[in-house]
């Protein structure tokens with residue numbers, strides 16, 4: 001009886017420590033994913049324009065604007081399926097180091113990045129789905145949006 005109780009206690013302890021290990025999903029080492037916004041030749045696109053994430057993992061989505069125009073990374077469906085830990089604004093120094101200038105926390109739906117700069121969106125996907133509303137809504141000189149010029153993308157959360 002005593003032995004049986006000891007085994008039960010060990011089992012319960014094991015279960016609780018496993019639950020603790022899963023604990024704070026925003027504090028695991030991030031998976032870094034880089035998406036370039038725009039192209040240096042002036043055309044409008046996300047590169048890559050197909051993204052895949054898994055629920056429960058922490059991602060650092062680096063949005064790097066490599067063009068001469070500002071660009072948005074906008075997706076309502078994506079925002080509804082993730083928990084945002086933070087969005088941070090970074091700046092590359094002349095010596096190549098990336099420094100953080102600001103951090104934003106809370107629900108984020110849209111990030112705009114200016115030419116030559118980058119922002120990092122740290123998040124944990126919490127719901128699966130195929131998301132097709134990734135777009136840049138900026139209006140170009142010809143009055144068509146960047147999305148209409150092809151700056152759209154697809155996100156799959158598994």
Ligand SMILES: [Cu+2]
Pocket residue numbers: 044070071072136137138146151
């Ligand atoms: Cu754009």
